[in-house]
Amino acid sequence: MSRSDADTAQAPPAAAPRVILEDDAPPSRPAPRLDFGWEQAVVPVQPPRLPSRWSGLGRAAAGLAVLLLGLGLLDAANFVFDQFARGAITGLLTLSVVLAGFGLLASAGWAELRGLLSIRAVDRAREAFARGDLQTARTEAVRWAESVPEAASLLPALRGAASTDELRALLESGPLPALEARASALGRTAAVQAFSITAVSPSPGLDALVFAWRGVRLVRQVAALHGLRPGFAGSLALLRRTVFDAATVAATDIAVDAAARALLSNRLLEQFAGEAAAGAVAARRMLRLASVAADACRIVPGRGKGGSER
């Protein structure tokens, strides 16, 4: 009987629910489990390239950049032509000044772009490790090892690694723990400075400023250890990631602390906590920042973050 026959047929209203065994006698072996071919049905495909959408703000920023750069270039070109009209030497001098100025601007832009791309490379490597993509993971690991002196000796082994697990083991065997130890040392130094400054500083506003400056410097130092040379945009991206990671760890702690400071009187807080305690908190947060920054720069996800935990 076909299924469509069954769909059109109506069960008698009085039919009670029931179980109908397919064999009268118990079979010698259990029936095979159902197989929906799920693993084949859900097999991954390359994700489609997403259309990039221009937000209003993005269009405005791009328009402004085109106007500034374009008009600046046109203006400079016109000026150079005018100067050449006045005299060859004046023209050449003007051209040199314009080329030097725009050249410096372009090199700064290029450095920013490279810094930003180096941060993206960390993401690419982590994603490759997470999905077990050996080729990309190896390329990224080799590129990383070339930029980090501690990992240079591993280059031949990394090039010959046959699996992402092997790559991961090689990286975890020496260079990454060494870098983490150095990041911790940097964190301890920053913590001592943060503690000292917070304990003696005259105003909480200055505390926050010093903490922010020391925090940014610490993140850049840790990034440099991992072979990253983030420019302004790169530092911003790295700091954003580090701060979000740190916030995830201590979101409630910080939020409740901030709310308590806002809603309770300072005198009460001082009575219970005191400024030395505030310094200790700042130092502890600096240590945590170093650890989270080191995690954010690792090309291999940290233990417990690698892929799924299953």
Added chain:
Amino acid sequence: MAAVPDPLDLLRPLGLSRPLGLLRDAAWTAEQLGRSALGQERLRVAVTGLSRSGKTVFITSLLANLLAAGQGRRGLPALEQASGNRLRDVRLVPAVAQTVPRFDLAGHVAALATDPPSWPGRTDDLSTVELTLTLERSSWIGGGLLGKRTVTLELLDYPGEWLLDLPMLSQDFAGWSAATLARLRREPRATAFAEFLAFADALPAAAPPEEALARRGFSLYQSALRTCRDELGMRLLQPGRALNPGPRGEAPILWFFPLPHPEGGGLSDLLRQRFDAYLADQRENFFEPYFRRFRRQAVLVDVLGALHAGQAAFEDTADALAAIAKALREEESWLDRLLGLGPERVAFVATKADHVPSRQRDALAALLGSLVGTAPGTPSSVHVIASVRCTEDDVATLDGRPVAAVRGVLLENGRSAKVYPGEVPLRPPEPGYWTHGFFRMPEFQPPRLDPAGGAGVPHIGLDTLLARLIGDLL
């Protein structure tokens, strides 16, 4: 003499009874706003459901399928569409120093995949799990400056029996006793509770506060509660920890039961004290930390199981659902609404949809929809899902006529069987419907699964439910 009201009780409807909690709520709201602005959302999804409604299997399947989707597997097409194909990674958040046990995903998946397989047992403790979904931003400038967006989901598994304590929070001992005894005196509960009712009715109003009396009464009450749950399929059974005391075991605060003369002294005073202490403990250790501040809610209901358990069990399930929905609304103060602490979306979910053939699933959804009605204010939807699909559609012959059935492998003996689940009505059935008596749906073996769960788990409708619950955040 009229009792002096507790000032905290007067402040509770306003949400002002917990000054520190208020501070925490304000901080939480500020944090949510900040996270939302930066594209780092974090939200608690309350998976609520009566006992045996399939919460543990639901969470297992949800986690396994989301993790698989993070690896590029295409097991959740509706969610993929809702996210605009922007989902790039899904990871479990590593445990740090939580005091609550961690949801054992690996253990549950392995138990389903192994031969012979087994379903998760009755949940007897809280457990939590968090996972982070990483998504591409839609704007390239936003993506360049702020990086990828993340949405972190917090999920909680707990014994379903405890949920029935929620309606008790607004009752006092006298009110609870009267309502409970009225319910117990109706069939089929009356038969199960006959011995307890005889004992309680025989107690004089001025019974002394003897521990022996309290323990005897509780023992009879607890035994009848178990009979109602296990043999009659009842759900509206209170207090929840009398049925499932949790890992700490039975504590003296549990040893109370409804009294016909709750206003007398002596024994009734003792039981009232225990009742109040029990509710305070449940509020402080279960509802307050875990059942507030959730933004999305899935209410799981085994509609088919209730339908098969007979008219009384079906009506009891409807009553339990209504009581929980009412209690959730009452617990939400105006301040909660002001701070955005209430649920933004609620999904009512009929589980175990694979127990009926596909042509009957719409009827299952319609039946659940008519049971739960619509909650004013909060957008709600009705879904039909099978967290783990264990059957396929088939045709059976009954009395010489073909009927749509499901076919699967029975868990108890490994034999292949067809099950005709009966006709699912579109609305709560008329009395004439209940002529078949109790039918216990057999448990099926899960299909063949990857023991590591890397490809996710076959399901029905989980993707549509997730798209509705969290799709707007992706």
